[in-house]
Amino acid sequence: MNDFSELEADLKRLRPVAASPELARRIEQDLAAPALSPTAGVLPRPRSRARSGGWWSLGLGLTGVVALLVIGLTFFDQTAPPRPVAAAPTETSKDQGFQPAGLTQVVYRGRDEGLVFPPNDSGTVRRRLRYETRETMRWRNAQTGASVRVSFPAEQVVLAPVSYQ
Amino acid sequence: MEITVSHEDWKTCFAQLAPALLLFARRWTHSQADAEDVVQEAFVRFWRQQHSLENRGLLYATVRSTALDRLRREQRRSRREALSALDHDEHCDPVFAPEDEGQQLLAAAIARLPNEQREVVTLKIWNELTFAEIAVALEISQNTAASRYRYALGTLKKILQPHE
Numbered sequence: 001m002n003d004f005s006e007l008e009a010d011l012k013r014l015r016p017v018a019a020s021p022e023l024a025r026r027i028e029q030d031l032a033a034p035a036l037s038p039t040a041g042v043l044p045r046p047r048s049r050a051r052s053g054g055w056w057s058l059g060l061g062l063t064g065v066v067a068l069l070v071i072g073l074t075f076f077d078q079t080a081p082p083r084p085v086a087a088a089p090t091e092t093s094k095d096q097g098f099q100p101a102g103l104t105q106v107v108y109r110g111r112d113e114g115l116v117f118p119p120n121d122s123g124t125v126r127r128r129l130r131y132e133t134r135e136t137m138r139w140r141n142a143q144t145g146a147s148v149r150v151s152f153p154a155e156q157v158v159l160a161p162v163s164y165q
Numbered sequence: 166m167e168i169t170v171s172h173e174d175w176k177t178c179f180a181q182l183a184p185a186l187l188l189f190a191r192r193w194t195h196s197q198a199d200a201e202d203v204v205q206e207a208f209v210r211f212w213r214q215q216h217s218l219e220n221r222g223l224l225y226a227t228v229r230s231t232a233l234d235r236l237r238r239e240q241r242r243s244r245r246e247a248l249s250a251l252d253h254d255e256h257c258d259p260v261f262a263p264e265d266e267g268q269q270l271l272a273a274a275i276a277r278l279p280n281e282q283r284e285v286v287t288l289k290i291w292n293e294l295t296f297a298e299i300a301v302a303l304e305i306s307q308n309t310a311a312s313r314y315r316y317a318l319g320t321l322k323k324i325l326q327p328h329e
Contacts, residue, residue, distance in 0.1 A: 004318040007325075011275075011290045014261050014268050019183035023201045024176060030209040031175070112304065114230040117210055125214075 061154045065135070068150060098148060101140035105154075107133050116159060126159040178218055179208065185291035189225060191260050192284050193232035207231040221294060222301025229302060274324040282317035289314055 113128040136151040183204070190200040190207075207228040218224060261272040275283060288294045288302060299310040 004315075004322070007318055007322055008290065010267075010271060011286070011321075014263065014271055014275075016184040016188040016291055017197060017260060017262050019187055019204075020197075020201060023183065023205060024179060026205050027179065027208055028176070030205065031212060114233055114304075115226065117230075 057155050058157055061156075064152065065154065068152060069137075098139040098141050098146075100137070101147065102136075102138040104136045105133050106136075107131050115162065124161045127162045129158045129160060131156045131158065175212055182218075182292070185287070185293075186225075186228065188260055188291055189284065189287050190228055190232055192280060192287070193229075193236050197260075199235075203232045203235060204228060206235075220301075221292075222298040225288065225292070225294065225298070225302030226304070270325065271321075274321050277324060278317055278320055282313050282320065285310055285313040286317045286321075 109132040111130045111132075113130055116126045116128045118124070133154045133156065134151060135154050136149060138147060138149045140147040186204050186208075187197065187200045190203040191197070194200045194203060207230075208224070210231065211224050211227045215223065259272070261268070261275070263269040263272050275286070278286065284303065285299060288299045289296075294302065296307045296310045296314070299305075300307045303310065305313075
Protein backbone atom coordinates (compact mmCIF):
# COMPACT_ATOMS: atom_id res chain seq x y z
CA MET A 1 0.00 0.00 0.00
CA ASN A 2 1.43 3.39 -0.83
CA ASP A 3 0.39 7.05 -0.82
CA PHE A 4 -0.38 6.94 -4.51
CA SER A 5 -2.88 4.08 -4.63
CA GLU A 6 -5.85 6.41 -5.03
CA LEU A 7 -4.11 8.39 -7.75
CA GLU A 8 -3.11 5.15 -9.53
CA ALA A 9 -6.74 4.01 -9.45
CA ASP A 10 -7.85 7.35 -10.93
CA LEU A 11 -5.24 7.05 -13.66
CA LYS A 12 -6.39 3.54 -14.55
CA ARG A 13 -9.96 4.78 -14.96
CA LEU A 14 -8.78 7.30 -17.55
CA ARG A 15 -8.96 5.59 -20.95
CA PRO A 16 -6.61 6.30 -23.86
CA VAL A 17 -8.12 7.17 -27.23
CA ALA A 18 -9.10 3.97 -29.04
CA ALA A 19 -7.36 2.77 -32.16
CA SER A 20 -9.14 3.17 -35.47
CA PRO A 21 -10.67 -0.03 -36.93
CA GLU A 22 -8.46 0.55 -39.98
CA LEU A 23 -5.32 -0.13 -37.99
CA ALA A 24 -6.05 -3.80 -37.32
CA ARG A 25 -7.00 -4.26 -40.97
CA ARG A 26 -3.73 -2.68 -42.14
CA ILE A 27 -1.73 -4.91 -39.82
CA GLU A 28 -3.61 -7.95 -41.05
CA GLN A 29 -2.74 -7.04 -44.63
CA ASP A 30 0.90 -6.57 -43.72
CA LEU A 31 1.10 -9.88 -41.88
CA ALA A 32 -0.60 -11.65 -44.77
CA ALA A 33 1.91 -10.25 -47.24
CA PRO A 34 4.98 -12.39 -47.91
CA ALA A 35 7.70 -11.68 -45.39
CA LEU A 36 10.38 -11.82 -48.06
CA SER A 37 9.36 -8.44 -49.40
CA PRO A 38 11.62 -5.81 -47.89
CA THR A 39 8.75 -3.43 -47.21
CA ALA A 40 6.13 -6.14 -46.71
CA GLY A 41 3.08 -3.94 -46.79
CA VAL A 42 4.29 -1.28 -44.42
CA LEU A 43 4.98 2.16 -45.72
CA PRO A 44 8.14 2.21 -47.80
CA ARG A 45 10.93 3.10 -45.50
CA PRO A 46 14.24 4.39 -46.77
CA ARG A 47 15.94 2.09 -44.30
CA SER A 48 18.82 1.25 -46.58
CA ARG A 49 19.34 4.93 -47.27
CA ALA A 50 19.34 5.72 -43.57
CA ARG A 51 21.80 2.95 -42.92
CA SER A 52 23.99 3.82 -45.86
CA GLY A 53 23.98 7.39 -44.53
CA GLY A 54 25.98 6.11 -41.56
CA TRP A 55 28.38 4.29 -43.84
CA TRP A 56 28.65 7.40 -45.96
CA SER A 57 29.76 9.32 -42.89
CA LEU A 58 32.27 6.63 -42.06
CA GLY A 59 33.52 6.53 -45.64
CA LEU A 60 33.85 10.29 -45.80
CA GLY A 61 35.65 10.29 -42.47
CA LEU A 62 38.13 7.68 -43.62
CA THR A 63 38.65 9.52 -46.90
CA GLY A 64 39.38 12.66 -44.92
CA VAL A 65 41.93 10.81 -42.80
CA VAL A 66 43.69 9.42 -45.87
CA ALA A 67 43.68 12.85 -47.51
CA LEU A 68 45.19 14.42 -44.40
CA LEU A 69 47.86 11.74 -44.27
CA VAL A 70 48.76 12.23 -47.92
CA ILE A 71 48.88 16.01 -47.53
CA GLY A 72 50.87 15.68 -44.33
CA LEU A 73 53.40 13.29 -45.81
CA THR A 74 53.76 15.43 -48.93
CA PHE A 75 54.36 18.47 -46.75
CA PHE A 76 57.03 16.75 -44.69
CA ASP A 77 58.73 15.39 -47.79
CA GLN A 78 58.96 18.94 -49.11
CA THR A 79 60.38 20.35 -45.90
CA ALA A 80 63.07 17.69 -45.69
CA PRO A 81 66.34 18.79 -47.35
CA PRO A 82 66.63 17.38 -50.86
CA ARG A 83 69.30 14.79 -51.22
CA PRO A 84 70.29 12.40 -54.00
CA VAL A 85 68.32 9.24 -53.79
CA ALA A 86 71.27 7.04 -54.47
CA ALA A 87 73.32 8.67 -51.75
CA ALA A 88 70.65 8.34 -49.08
CA PRO A 89 70.62 5.01 -47.32
CA THR A 90 67.28 4.03 -45.82
CA GLU A 91 68.41 4.21 -42.18
CA THR A 92 69.84 7.70 -42.60
CA SER A 93 66.64 9.10 -44.07
CA LYS A 94 64.70 7.58 -41.17
CA ASP A 95 66.91 9.35 -38.71
CA GLN A 96 66.69 12.73 -40.38
CA GLY A 97 62.98 13.11 -41.35
CA PHE A 98 59.79 13.38 -39.37
CA GLN A 99 58.87 10.02 -37.97
CA PRO A 100 55.47 8.98 -36.59
CA ALA A 101 55.64 9.37 -32.82
CA GLY A 102 52.14 8.63 -31.65
CA LEU A 103 48.51 8.08 -32.51
CA THR A 104 45.73 8.58 -30.00
CA GLN A 105 42.02 8.13 -30.35
CA VAL A 106 39.79 9.66 -27.69
CA VAL A 107 36.13 8.65 -27.69
CA TYR A 108 34.36 11.68 -26.28
CA ARG A 109 30.80 10.69 -27.04
CA GLY A 110 29.08 7.34 -27.51
CA ARG A 111 25.48 7.13 -28.54
CA ASP A 112 23.22 4.10 -28.55
CA GLU A 113 20.86 4.68 -31.47
CA GLY A 114 18.68 1.67 -30.79
CA LEU A 115 17.81 -1.44 -32.70
CA VAL A 116 18.32 -1.88 -36.42
CA PHE A 117 16.16 -4.50 -38.07
CA PRO A 118 17.14 -6.30 -41.26
CA PRO A 119 15.21 -5.00 -44.30
CA ASN A 120 13.35 -8.26 -44.91
CA ASP A 121 12.72 -8.96 -41.22
CA SER A 122 15.04 -11.93 -41.26
CA GLY A 123 18.55 -12.24 -39.96
CA THR A 124 20.13 -10.73 -36.94
CA VAL A 125 18.80 -7.66 -35.15
CA ARG A 126 21.63 -5.27 -34.49
CA ARG A 127 22.21 -2.35 -32.22
CA ARG A 128 23.57 0.81 -33.83
CA LEU A 129 26.26 2.52 -31.78
CA ARG A 130 27.75 5.82 -32.86
CA TYR A 131 31.07 6.97 -31.47
CA GLU A 132 32.45 10.45 -31.89
CA THR A 133 36.19 10.53 -31.51
CA ARG A 134 39.12 12.85 -31.83
CA GLU A 135 42.20 11.34 -33.37
CA THR A 136 45.58 12.88 -32.95
CA MET A 137 48.72 11.92 -34.87
CA ARG A 138 52.17 13.13 -33.95
CA TRP A 139 55.39 13.17 -35.93
CA ARG A 140 58.77 14.01 -34.50
CA ASN A 141 62.06 14.92 -36.07
CA ALA A 142 64.69 13.20 -34.00
CA GLN A 143 67.45 15.38 -35.41
CA THR A 144 65.96 18.81 -34.72
CA GLY A 145 63.58 17.87 -31.92
CA ALA A 146 60.68 19.49 -33.80
CA SER A 147 57.32 17.83 -33.64
CA VAL A 148 54.10 18.21 -35.56
CA ARG A 149 50.65 17.25 -34.41
CA VAL A 150 47.52 16.79 -36.50
CA SER A 151 44.20 16.41 -34.73
CA PHE A 152 40.83 15.83 -36.32
CA PRO A 153 37.34 14.70 -35.32
CA ALA A 154 36.01 11.39 -36.60
CA GLU A 155 32.83 9.41 -36.30
CA GLN A 156 32.38 5.65 -36.23
CA VAL A 157 29.18 3.67 -36.56
CA VAL A 158 29.20 0.14 -35.20
CA LEU A 159 26.40 -2.37 -35.81
CA ALA A 160 26.63 -4.84 -32.93
CA PRO A 161 24.54 -8.02 -33.08
CA VAL A 162 22.09 -8.40 -30.20
CA SER A 163 20.30 -11.41 -28.82
CA TYR A 164 17.23 -11.65 -26.66
CA GLN A 165 16.27 -14.13 -23.98
CA MET B 166 -1.02 -9.22 -17.51
CA GLU B 167 -0.04 -12.64 -18.84
CA ILE B 168 -0.37 -12.72 -22.59
CA THR B 169 0.67 -15.76 -24.58
CA VAL B 170 -0.92 -16.22 -27.93
CA SER B 171 -0.62 -18.23 -31.09
CA HIS B 172 -0.10 -16.70 -34.49
CA GLU B 173 -3.87 -16.65 -35.13
CA ASP B 174 -4.62 -14.86 -31.88
CA TRP B 175 -2.85 -11.65 -32.70
CA LYS B 176 -6.11 -9.80 -33.34
CA THR B 177 -7.52 -10.46 -29.87
CA CYS B 178 -4.23 -9.61 -28.35
CA PHE B 179 -3.75 -6.48 -30.41
CA ALA B 180 -7.27 -5.27 -29.69
CA GLN B 181 -6.42 -5.38 -25.98
CA LEU B 182 -3.08 -3.68 -26.37
CA ALA B 183 -3.76 -1.18 -29.16
CA PRO B 184 -5.05 1.87 -27.22
CA ALA B 185 -2.23 1.74 -24.68
CA LEU B 186 0.34 0.93 -27.36
CA LEU B 187 -0.80 3.98 -29.30
CA LEU B 188 -0.61 6.07 -26.16
CA PHE B 189 3.02 4.98 -25.79
CA ALA B 190 3.77 5.80 -29.44
CA ARG B 191 2.27 9.27 -29.00
CA ARG B 192 5.38 10.17 -27.02
CA TRP B 193 7.22 10.55 -30.36
CA THR B 194 4.45 11.56 -32.71
CA HIS B 195 2.29 14.61 -33.22
CA SER B 196 -0.97 12.92 -34.09
CA GLN B 197 -2.94 9.76 -33.56
CA ALA B 198 -2.56 8.91 -37.25
CA ASP B 199 1.23 9.06 -37.01
CA ALA B 200 1.12 6.94 -33.87
CA GLU B 201 -0.96 4.34 -35.72
CA ASP B 202 1.62 4.24 -38.51
CA VAL B 203 4.36 3.64 -35.96
CA VAL B 204 2.40 0.94 -34.14
CA GLN B 205 1.55 -0.75 -37.44
CA GLU B 206 5.14 -0.87 -38.59
CA ALA B 207 6.47 -1.93 -35.19
CA PHE B 208 3.84 -4.56 -34.50
CA VAL B 209 4.27 -6.22 -37.90
CA ARG B 210 8.02 -6.21 -37.52
CA PHE B 211 7.78 -7.59 -33.97
CA TRP B 212 5.19 -10.25 -34.76
CA ARG B 213 7.12 -11.63 -37.72
CA GLN B 214 10.07 -12.29 -35.47
CA GLN B 215 8.43 -13.26 -32.19
CA HIS B 216 5.01 -14.81 -32.98
CA SER B 217 3.96 -14.24 -29.37
CA LEU B 218 3.70 -11.51 -26.79
CA GLU B 219 5.71 -13.26 -24.12
CA ASN B 220 8.46 -10.67 -24.41
CA ARG B 221 6.39 -7.53 -24.09
CA GLY B 222 9.40 -5.41 -23.23
CA LEU B 223 10.77 -6.14 -26.69
CA LEU B 224 7.47 -5.12 -28.33
CA TYR B 225 7.64 -1.72 -26.66
CA ALA B 226 11.34 -1.43 -27.47
CA THR B 227 10.41 -2.06 -31.11
CA VAL B 228 7.74 0.64 -30.99
CA ARG B 229 10.23 3.06 -29.47
CA SER B 230 12.93 2.20 -32.00
CA THR B 231 10.50 2.49 -34.93
CA ALA B 232 9.20 5.83 -33.68
CA LEU B 233 12.69 7.23 -33.20
CA ASP B 234 13.82 6.05 -36.65
CA ARG B 235 10.77 7.62 -38.20
CA LEU B 236 11.25 10.85 -36.30
CA ARG B 237 14.86 11.09 -37.37
CA ARG B 238 14.06 10.32 -40.99
CA GLU B 239 11.39 13.00 -41.03
CA GLN B 240 13.34 15.66 -39.30
CA ARG B 241 16.76 14.79 -40.72
CA ARG B 242 18.34 15.48 -37.38
CA SER B 243 19.93 13.42 -34.66
CA ARG B 244 17.62 11.59 -32.30
CA ARG B 245 18.48 13.87 -29.46
CA GLU B 246 17.77 17.01 -31.46
CA ALA B 247 14.57 15.54 -32.81
CA LEU B 248 13.41 14.54 -29.33
CA SER B 249 14.31 17.93 -27.99
CA ALA B 250 12.28 19.58 -30.74
CA LEU B 251 9.37 17.29 -30.01
CA ASP B 252 9.52 18.16 -26.31
CA HIS B 253 8.67 21.74 -27.18
CA ASP B 254 5.85 20.94 -29.54
CA GLU B 255 2.24 20.89 -28.51
CA HIS B 256 0.43 17.67 -29.28
CA CYS B 257 -2.69 18.67 -31.13
CA ASP B 258 -4.68 15.41 -30.97
CA PRO B 259 -6.05 14.35 -27.57
CA VAL B 260 -4.45 11.21 -26.19
CA PHE B 261 -7.17 10.39 -23.66
CA ALA B 262 -10.94 10.18 -23.78
CA PRO B 263 -11.95 11.80 -20.46
CA GLU B 264 -15.47 11.12 -19.25
CA ASP B 265 -15.84 13.96 -16.77
CA GLU B 266 -14.19 17.15 -15.58
CA GLY B 267 -12.05 15.29 -13.05
CA GLN B 268 -10.59 13.12 -15.78
CA GLN B 269 -10.02 16.17 -17.95
CA LEU B 270 -7.95 17.71 -15.18
CA LEU B 271 -6.06 14.46 -14.77
CA ALA B 272 -5.34 14.27 -18.52
CA ALA B 273 -4.12 17.87 -18.47
CA ALA B 274 -1.89 17.10 -15.51
CA ILE B 275 -0.38 14.11 -17.31
CA ALA B 276 0.37 16.31 -20.32
CA ARG B 277 2.41 18.57 -18.05
CA LEU B 278 4.68 15.74 -16.90
CA PRO B 279 8.22 15.62 -18.30
CA ASN B 280 8.33 13.18 -21.22
CA GLU B 281 10.64 10.74 -19.44
CA GLN B 282 8.23 10.46 -16.53
CA ARG B 283 5.13 10.35 -18.70
CA GLU B 284 6.40 7.41 -20.76
CA VAL B 285 7.07 5.37 -17.61
CA VAL B 286 3.60 6.16 -16.27
CA THR B 287 2.12 5.22 -19.64
CA LEU B 288 3.88 1.87 -19.62
CA LYS B 289 3.09 1.14 -15.99
CA ILE B 290 -0.53 2.26 -15.74
CA TRP B 291 -2.10 1.67 -19.14
CA ASN B 292 0.22 -0.99 -20.56
CA GLU B 293 0.60 -2.78 -17.21
CA LEU B 294 4.28 -3.49 -17.68
CA THR B 295 6.49 -4.42 -14.77
CA PHE B 296 9.49 -2.24 -13.99
CA ALA B 297 11.70 -5.00 -15.44
CA GLU B 298 9.75 -4.85 -18.72
CA ILE B 299 9.83 -1.05 -18.70
CA ALA B 300 13.58 -1.22 -18.26
CA VAL B 301 13.86 -3.39 -21.40
CA ALA B 302 11.49 -1.17 -23.38
CA LEU B 303 13.20 2.10 -22.54
CA GLU B 304 16.75 0.76 -22.19
CA ILE B 305 17.07 2.09 -18.67
CA SER B 306 17.62 0.37 -15.32
CA GLN B 307 14.73 -0.92 -13.24
CA ASN B 308 15.65 1.50 -10.47
CA THR B 309 15.51 4.42 -12.87
CA ALA B 310 12.12 3.28 -14.13
CA ALA B 311 10.80 2.95 -10.57
CA SER B 312 12.14 6.32 -9.47
CA ARG B 313 10.75 8.08 -12.56
CA TYR B 314 7.39 6.51 -11.78
CA ARG B 315 7.46 7.71 -8.20
CA TYR B 316 8.52 11.21 -9.26
CA ALA B 317 5.74 11.27 -11.84
CA LEU B 318 3.06 10.33 -9.32
CA GLY B 319 4.44 12.89 -6.87
CA THR B 320 4.35 15.57 -9.54
CA LEU B 321 0.81 14.63 -10.55
CA LYS B 322 -0.32 14.82 -6.95
CA LYS B 323 1.18 18.28 -6.60
CA ILE B 324 -0.41 19.49 -9.84
CA LEU B 325 -3.81 18.16 -8.87
CA GLN B 326 -3.79 19.33 -5.25
CA PRO B 327 -5.14 22.88 -5.78
CA HIS B 328 -8.10 21.48 -7.71
CA GLU B 329 -9.12 18.96 -5.08
